[in-house]
Amino acid sequence: MPQQILHSALPKGPNCWQCRNFAITHIPSVPYACRAMGxxxxxxxxxxxxxxxxxxxxxxxxxxxxAA
Incomplete structure (x- = not known):
């Protein structure tokens, strides 16, 4: 019997929106960038x-x- 893995049990990777290396390029074909990896x-x-x-x-x- 195969084990069923619940979606919430899967590990979650980093969120780019919360990373200081994340950038928006304003280029429609490649809108996102990573400064750390270039x-x-x-x-x-x-x-x-x-x-x-x-x-x-x-x-x-x-x-x-x-701080707000």
């Missing part, structure tokens, strides 16, 4: 790294929280 992509950089390398992005750097 590439532009149609997908979010963390998704592209997972797709190509098979591992989560290891260069995630959390943005500093600003």
């Amino acid at each position: 590439f532009q992509s149609r997908l979010l950089p963390a998704m592209e790294v997972l797709r190509v390398d098979g591992q989560f992005c290891m260069l995630f750097a959390a943005k500093e929280k600003t």
